[in-house]
Amino acid sequence: MKKLIIFVVIVILLGVVAYMFQIGTKEVANPTGSPSPEVSVSPSVSPTVSVSPSASPTATVVSSIKTFTVVGKPFSFTPSQITVNKGDTVVIIFKNESGTHDWKIDEFNSATKILQSGQQETIQFVANKVGTFEYYCSIGTHRQQGMKGNLTVK
Numbered sequence: 001m002k003k004l005i006i007f008v009v010i011v012i013l014l015g016v017v018a019y020m021f022q023i024g025t026k027e028v029a030n031p032t033g034s035p036s037p038e039v040s041v042s043p044s045v046s047p048t049v050s051v052s053p054s055a056s057p058t059a060t061v062v063s064s065i066k067t068f069t070v071v072g073k074p075f076s077f078t079p080s081q082i083t084v085n086k087g088d089t090v091v092i093i094f095k096n097e098s099g100t101h102d103w104k105i106d107e108f109n110s111a112t113k114i115l116q117s118g119q120q121e122t123i124q125f126v127a128n129k130v131g132t133f134e135y136y137c138s139i140g141t142h143r144q145q146g147m148k149g150n151l152t153v154k
């Protein structure tokens with residue numbers, strides 16, 4: 001009787017061990033297959049976020065072009081007062097109505113050629129500093145006789 005009981009216990013133990021071994025091999029085999037494909041998807045999402053900062057600077061940069069037609073004659077400029085904002089691009093269309101003249105402003109290194117009666121020339125410069133600057137005709141004593149004006153940059 002004792003040999004039979006021991007034999008039955010050994011068979012049961014072997015069955016339990018065999019059952020646990022099967023479960024153990026199944027649990028090891030499963031995890032390696034499924035998780036890896038989900039991890040590799042996420043990195044492709046982030047680059048689309050970095051596009052937005054380039055949109056805002058266009059609103060803050062306000063640089064305008066201010067165009068003035070200045071008529072020169074003995075011995076005056078019309079107009080004799082021009083006002084712009086700092087940073088503006090100033091375009092001067094100088095029309096010489098009578099005599100020999102030019103239009104010159106030292107502080108912005110800008111001048112027309114010497115023009116004869118009836119000629120005109122367009123020049124431009126950037127008003128990059130604040131103040132009141134005199135423009136004038138550099139021919140003879142025309143400046144002293146009144147061929148001058150003021151450019152005010154605010």
Ligand SMILES: [Cu+2]
Nearest residue numbers: 101137139142
């Ligand atoms: Cu002149």
